[in-house]
Each structure stands twice: as structure tokens, then as C-alpha cells.
Amino acid sequence: MSREEQPEEVIPTVCASHCGGNCLLRLHVKDGVILRIESDDDGKPPFRACLRGRAYRQRVYHPDRLKFPLKRVGAKGEGKFERMSWDEAYDAAAKEIKRIYESYGPESVMMLVSAGDITALHGSMGFYALLNLLGGYSHCWGTFSFEGGLFAEYTTYGTTYTRNTRDDLLHSRLVLMWGWNPAETILDTPTTWVLGRAKEAGVKLICIDPRFTNTAAVLADEWVPIRPGTDAAMLIAMAYVMINENLQDQAFLDKYTVGFERYKEYVLGAEDGVAKTPAWAESISGVPASTIARLARAYATEKPAALIAGISPGRTAYGEQYHRAAIALAAMTGNVGIHGGDAAGRSYAALGSFPFLQVWMSMIDRQVPNPLLMNLPHRKYAPEAYYRDPLWGYGTAPGHVNRFEAADAILKGKAGGYPADYKMLLMVNTNLVNQYGNTNKWVEALRSLDFVLILEQLMTPTAKFADIILPTNTFMERNDMTFGEGIPMYGFQNKAIEPIGESKSHLEIVSELAKRLGINDFNKTEDEILRAGAANTPIPNFEEFKKKGIHLLNLPEPYVAFKDEIQDPEKKPFPTPSGKIEIFSQEIADWNHPKIPPIPKYLETWESRNDPLAKKYPLQLTTSHFWRRAHSTFDNVPWLRELGPQHVLISTVDAETRGINDGDQVMAFNDRGKTMVIAEVTEGIMPGVVDIPEGAWYDPDENGVDRGGCCNVLTKDARSPGGAFCTSTTLVEIKKV
């Protein structure tokens, strides 16, 4: 048939590229090639793709896609590889895995994963199952995105399903967008659309953020700049104003919470002699006392009001205190469990409509929990509620090593007090050299391992350190399912084209690798697994779902978290030890940890502007999410790169004192590393704060200076006592070069 006779097909799929969004893409395919992409024309609300989804064609057909299995021939990190056949690759990987399990035991095997695509089937899940069947592995706990938020939700509410569906914001009178930037970071596809409509309907929106983000600029009525790591202080001072002016919803507090009196003692200063007044918070946060008082009054009186606690401020030292303080304030204003309010959880999961577990459980014939999980020393100070959560409880809470300390664990092993000596690292969809704290330490850690195996789509800075690379395909080359975190929807990713080169899906790879390792439990097809997974959801018709791409659940009204708990607390108590919202947590008190207080407290971070180190490195660094990437994904897509360089945002005053002009090449540095970026000089950032968005690809020169603008050469591989990842607790200096 000639080209003209081949009809152009339009295949629906859903882009779920680790931004928390789910966007309809309609791929125009002809002769097996994606020619162009459309999105959602008429959906209400529209599940329209952002620039990332619209540029995906350049990602699928990127010249640097990994097309064959590769084995390392140069030094680790050098990036010299040789092509292998899949047979050779499977055999070589299986041989090394066997050798390490036999010689050093399962505890010497570490697995670190990320998402890339937030999908149900193709990803890390099968590999967890495989390693469990091989005898287990050393599990790392802690999620970068919102571990501080998880901690706060579990200890305060006893669950992580704390969010309303986005459309409920249309019922709010006031929305406090705290460190929350959906206009650039998505976090549920129509969120920005909904916020825009809320604004047009007269809802007042206020943005609290060190940066004048596009969310602040376009959606907010007011921008309140704040210093990083001080959000808890401002929230606690808002509590002070409410208590001092008797604005708190005392009836709500009496009925639904425990520990308010203890909190009040701390807030008023009875506990430590320091009244947490707006003036106290101003000196810490840089937010004028009058603004703090005004916002406190507004939040307490303009009901219903939604405090959306973004997860970014939680990525600081003691970030869990920020999240706990936000929840306490939502309870004090009685905005929990009502339309137009918000529980001020981590602004993430709402319905718990995950097909994840169903799909995962139906993937293989036999599921074995990690035999090592409880037998090796594991996480201390984990709230009991972690263990009950259907998704996060599955092996996450009692991990052996904290994910942010994994490089240190690899380098030091038992001698450094870690539970094992580590020999092998299996990585699935993770660019950890780039994305974990302290890049230079990771470089060392990866070089020290016996065997590094990675599944990747592109030659990332991390893949360069692998011994064997197994090339995976993208969501356009296989079938999978997605789901909305806070939007009641499911997505179907239809395979639109054949895999690029010899790349394969995660299911194909794990099934075949398992066979070579003597594990014969991966026998189901992609189609069988997805049908079985979908059968456990409210999707009525699988074929129709595939054809539409998106199945939106029709809820009679917006979903509101804790509505039942508020309407009938006798019948439905909160899933906490007390059955109430725990402003004071006895569970935490019992740990007796000085830096994990049982009530929310402001604890000054390390590397704050008052740290002696600030004399040498006076600027506080934040590592925001960038509008033209999803983490490190999309960084190499030309249509997105041309929209603007990797930058450091620096305030006009800080730039002037350093002789820096807009567009200058500058170096950001501290004792951990050096990185080169382009200065973007702006009035739209708190003086004393600079921002280097995360995700730019690490590209070291011969002197170890990163030329790629990777912020994590500067960040610390530390975690907060409650688990929060601390990338935005980092001091740096910037100079013109």
C-alpha cells in the first residue's frame, strides 16, 4: 500500500510523567510513526497536556534513546559502553545477581527506584517482587517528595488520604497556597484551571512562597515572600494570633482534636518562655508581623477556607513540623471535613483510588513480602499508622536505610553503623546521581559498588555509572494504566508505536530476568494484568476505557476528606490512637526524641541564615520544580530546552552586591560542590534566597565542576529526624565567573 492509502490513526493515551498530572494525549500515528499530538479538546474540566506532554514526540524519538542493552567498558561514570544482545545482557546480569546473593547475602543488595512515569504496571514493582522471591534485599525508606508530609499526616490524622478533590476549591472563600506552585508543577492536571475559575468566581487566593512563582503572579491576589525553612514559625504565629484574639473554633477543637491545650501553652510561651508572636515570627521568617496577623484573622474568620500545604516547604530540615503546624491551623479554624475547607495535609492523595496494588498483586502468581524486612535493623521513629496504609505501608515504613542516607550507607556499610555492607545496586527509572542530595557523594558511592544494574530510557548522568544498562521503552510503546491523585479519574495508556530499537517494557524485562534466575512466577501478559487490575476499579467497560483514554468518575459532589469523621465522629473516629486529630501525639511523646516534639514546633534548621556557615555561604538555596521538566525527565528535549536556560534565580539586591547581571554565567558553590548556571536576576525572590531548579543534568568537567546546573552538587544527603528530605536547607554562595 502506498503512503497515501495508509489512514492516519488517532490513538488516545495519558501522559503521567511524574508531575502528578494525568493529561489526555491523542497521538496521530501513520505508518507506525507518531506524527503529531493533540490533547483534550472538549473535556470539562479539560485534561489538557502541558508543554511537557506536547513535546513528548521529541522524547520518544530522541537521538539519545537507549536502543540496545549496554555493558560498561570504560571507567565508571565515563560513559563508555558496548552493545550487548538481550541474551548476553540477561545472562550477565543474572550471573552477577546470583554471585552477589550467594557470596554476600540478600542484605548486600540495595534497590533504589523512582517513577518517571506514574503508572500502575511498568516500573519498579515487578523488581521488588523479584528480589523478594530471591530472598529479599535491603530496603530504603523515605520518599523525597513529601516524607515530612507523610509523617505529619500519619501522626496527626492517622492516614494519608487527607485531600479534597480539586473542584471543591470552588466552594472556598479563601485559599492559602503555601509553597504551592501548580501553575508550573501541575500536581493534578486541571488544578490550575480550577484555581483560575475559583479566582474568577471571587475566591481570594494568597500565595506564601520565597519566589514570585507564576502561581503567585497569575492566580494569587497577594504574594507573601518568606524565608525557606521558617514556614512553621509563621504558621505557629498565626496560631498565636488566633488564640490571643480568641478566634479559634473551640467547639471543633473540643470535639475533634486532642492536645490543643498543650499546643496553646507552647504557642503562648508558657512552655519555654517564648511567646510565638507575629513579631517573633517576623524576625525568623522575614514576613511582616502585620501580614501574619492579617492572614491569621482572615483564615480564622473567612470560612470556608482552604490552606493548601504544598510539599516543597516540607523538603527542609524539620519539614515535618511545617506540615504538623499547617494541620493544627486547619483544625483550629474548623476547616477540616467541610466543603471549601481543606485538611492541610500534603496536598496529594484524595480518594485512594489507586489501581497500583491491584495491578501489582495481579502481576505474578506468587507475592512474597521481603523476608529481610523485619529481620534487619530498620527504621526507628516510624508512626504505627505507616504500617496500616495499603500503599505506603507495603514495605516502605520499616525500611533498613533511609533513602537520603543511602550513599553514606553504601560507602560505610556496617563499619558506619548501617545494617549491612552493600555490593549491588539495582536502579529502576532513577537518576539518583542527579536527584538525590549530595551528587558528589553519590558519584563516589556508585564507583565503590561491585555491581550496578539500571533500567533506563536515556543515557542519564546516573546510567553512566552502571555496569549493565537495560533499555526500557516509554509509555507510548506499551500499554499501562494511570490514576488521578486528587482527581477521581483513571487513565489508559495505549501502545501507539513499536518500541524504539530493542528497548523493552519493564514487565518483559523482569519476566525474562526472573526466568534466568530460576524464578518462574512471571507468567502473565500485559493485557491479562491490566484487565485484572481494572476489574478491581469502578471502570465499567475496559474496551471503552481503552478507547477513551480517560475514565472520569462522576461523583455527585466534590469529595471532601474526613467528611464522615466530622459528621459522625462516634461512628467514624479518626484512625489515630485517640480517634481524634492529634495536635499532641502521645505516640511521638513516647519516643522522647528532642527534635521530634509531640506538638508542632518551630525548630531552627541547620544551615539557616543564623548558622556560622552563613558567613562563608550567605545565600539560602531552594531547589524548586522547573516548569519545563518533570524532575530530570525532559531536560534534554530540544523544544523545551529552547524556552530558557537552567538558571539560578537571584534577587536584584543580591546580584548587585556581587556584580552579577541578568544572563551572566555564574558559579554556585559550597563545601559540597560547584555548579555553573545562568543568573536570572529578578525582583521576584526573597533577598538572601536563591533558587536553582532541580533536574538539570549533572555534567562534571575535568575539575569536578558541574557544568550542567545540577543543584544537588550543593545539597546535603541529610534527612530530618521525622524523615523529611532536606534539599531546600542548603547554604551557598554565588559568584560571577
Add this chain to the structure above:
Amino acid sequence: MQTVFYFDQTRCIGCSTCAVACKDWHDIPAGPVHWIRVSKIERGKFPRVFRTFLVSPCYHCANPVCALVCPADAITKRKEDGIVVVDREACLGSSCGLCLEECPYRSPQFGPENDATLQKCDFCLERWLEGKKPVCVMACPVEALDAGDLEELKQKYADLKEEATGFISPVKTKPSIVFRSKPWGG
């Protein structure tokens, strides 16, 4: 009839999805050719900062000065819908460039190749003739863009303006775009 763009400057979040969708749809490589651009306008002093955005496709002017100056008659304004189209075969190439000099919006685009011929936003003519709106309009995640007959748009949106922050509206070209504008401080 004159088809026009509608741009709600109060809605635009500056994401450039319109620009990327345009490049994908028309298969334009990364590089100097942009049929539509999004520019940022920032004013004020910390902490009172104002920021807004402006889209710049070709505005398919009622009085297209580009067409008037083109020595090769390569630019035509279609009578039936007012869309300004280019005959790339007839264009004399970037060494001429009179259209670009004349256009106040720098809408005419030339590729990096030697003697590149003119290309620019064609209002997604192919889609338009199929009854579909331009791809930029259908791409906008916050529905800040629209396109259609001016009279229809007047019915659909209240209080249309011919001015917007950062937009030059020269009387002589009469650009075919109407706005909901975001004034400084507004």
C-alpha cells in the same frame, strides 16, 4: 469576514504550551523559528512585583503591511477569512526580509538555513478549513486563548479590549486580536 485571536491575559500562566504544541503540530524544529511566542512582562520592586504574559503569533492584521511591502507578492490576505498566508515558493528569501522589517510584531520567521524562505503562523489554516480551531487555542491548559469570528467572540466574551499590557497596537496594521487585559496592578 475577519477571524481573530482572543487572548485572556489574566488567565495566561506563561507555560508556553501553545508554542510547543505549535512546533509539534507544524513540525518545526527547535531553533529560531517560532510561529507563536510567549513573552514575560515583569515590573515593580520586591515585594510588589507585577508579572504578566503576552502571546505573539501572527496577528493576521486587517491591514497586513508585510503583504504590502513584499516585492514578490508572496503574502496574501484571504478574503474569505482574513487569514494572512504565505507562498513560500514565491518568497525571495531572508536576504530580502522586508516583511520582517515592516512587521511591528516580528511575526515573519526565517529558518537558520541560507536564504530561508518566509514562514509564519497560518492560523492553522488546514485545521480551520476542517472547522477546528488553531492548535495553540486547543492546547492552552487554562483556556486563555480562543479564535473565531470577531462578532462571535464579542458575543462570547464581555468587555473585549484592543489593548493589553506589553502589546503595541499600531493603528496602521490593525492586528486581528482582542484581549481581556491585565493592567499593571490589576
